[in-house]
Amino acid sequence: MTVTLFIPCFMDALYPRAGISMVEILERLDHKVVCPNEIACCGQPPFNSGYWAEARTIAGPVLEKLADAEAVVIGSGSCGAMVKKFYPELFKDTPHAELAKQVAARTWEFSDFLASKLGVTDLGAKFPHKVTFHDGCHGLRELGIKSAPRALLGKVAGLEFVEMKEESCCGFGGTFSAKFPMISTAMGEVKCAAAAETGAEYIVSSDSSCLMHIQGLLSRQGKPTKTISLAEVLNTR
């Protein structure tokens, strides 16, 4: 299958290792991977801030680039939800309405693509550490993805998995983290405390944006817990 891999803007700039891991995993599974250079961002920042016209300016060309893709795989639950769930809403009653629905139907978040679409969970990875998993809210509640990342982690050799007691938002929320920094920070502290309680060495997530927030707090507070993307864990040998 030819997979069109959509690497979100912040992952491109800040977390290339996560994207590279996705390419390597998909290629190892004998899929052809293409990454259109013209696509930088899904348009979520203006969309979530209420600037839908500006969001369409970004999302419109993205849709056109993805029009012929056999399968679109996005390396983030949040951006995945944007394309899969919110593009049809954003382009309702516009000339792109039909295209938005078609592309949405062919779009997958990375872990869901592996576990649900391809039916692959064992990638031969080895990660001898105690880890916990943070569900990004968009992946969890907009896309309903909960079991896929756990099934994938379950097959990683040497990995000890422990759930956090509480399922809660990390407090990132895109521009929310800058508009209401103190609330966002308080939410992040709750998350970090829940993770620390598990005794895990690593917090793993499908969403690098959540990890950016969590790691930002952990680093500032000098906490020992580390963060790593799910793709990087799955790409270990």
Place this chain on the structure above:
Amino acid sequence: MSNFVSEFKTRATEKSGDVRLRQFIRKALSGYEVARDKRKGAFQSWESARQAAAETKWEAINHLDTHLESLVAKLGARGTKVHWASTGEQAREIIAQILRDKKARSIIKSKAMTSEEIHLNHALEKEGFTVVESDLGEFIVQLRHEAPYHIVFPSMHLTRDEIRDLFQKELGDAPSNTPEDLTMVARRVMRQKYLTADVGFTGGNFAIAETGMISITENEGNARLTAALPKTMITLMGIEKVLPRFSDLALFLPMLATAGAGQPMTCYNTMYSGPRQPGECDGPEEWHVVLLDNRRTELLADAEQRDALHCIRCGACLNVCPIFRNVGGHTYGTTYSGPVGAVITPHLRGLQDWKHLSNASSLCGACTEACPVKIDLHHHLLQNRRNASASQPAFFEKLAYQIFGIVANEPKFWWLAKKIGWFTQPLQRAVKGFALDPAKAWTKTRDLPPQPRESFKDWWRNRQ
């Protein structure tokens, strides 16, 4: 920046930094979650129950006109006087006029958020009436001259010690900080108030169109005393509280109790269908029902967000909301706090003044997942943001997104933006968290990740 938003930000910053209060509230609400999940298990299927409840409310709200006509006709047939109030001001005047007609001096009240919404106590006290709240939580916050902290748990922010000190100061009596002792003190005070009150005032949880009944749910028995002892009873409720059929209560009563407080059923559930009828031995001689619009019909006209009128004020969305848990109820500055408050307050009190509540959310969706009547809460927050930006865009924010759009759509600009980011990060690090830092909103409490020299796209291009 409007006063409302700057006040919200000041309070939010203060409260979210109060780790002790944050942990206290979280602990209380985590206990609720455990109880709720246990009670949800008593439903054959909680998800099917939510769907059925949402459909029933959809029917009620989309045919509100006919249901209200039926309700009013049935209430009137048994001698209840029904009043329509378009605004809070009208409702206050209607209620005050009844009190004047009855030459009433003192009013005993059971819990009613709609009375908070129209600031009833304040208006009545200004006219010289004595108003006493009889719900224990409401009684406590009334003694503190505070608004309820939470729509279901009004005094949940207070410790037992704080309540004991309050009772000692205001009532001159509080032997210990145990719930039993504190309740007995409140009970002794209140029993006297019931006996001397001229009018009993209640809210309403559900109004049954089919039978003309108003259903009141409570845990303390105070609403029953409020409705039974004084000669005149007044009930104030929003027009959206209508349910089509009596049998709908079979679902809604356990659902309200489970979603709201993690109870199988609330302790007392009473259906009121009229004042004292000939031959009956108790109940008020007169019953006035005031049906309040107060811009609910504007929400009704909004097809996209009409389902917000499904709300049964259970408080489930507040309980699970990470924003509410960290900033607390008073921070909102509204009658209805939490996610549902953030959704409906812009409709009830003006979008531009209250849009910040819709922005103050990470859109995590925990509220929507918890809502027993399936209000699409977090998506309505998005719609409020869209409507607010469309009617009154923030100049610099809009400009920033326009520039971002140009950069994102042109690979050369995007490449350049990343290079500039990489080159300037040592400069940013030098001023990290200080006034000069363009990212200080973030870096005051959090580190930024180091940006690697090679981006993903660089790697991909080099590899081809």
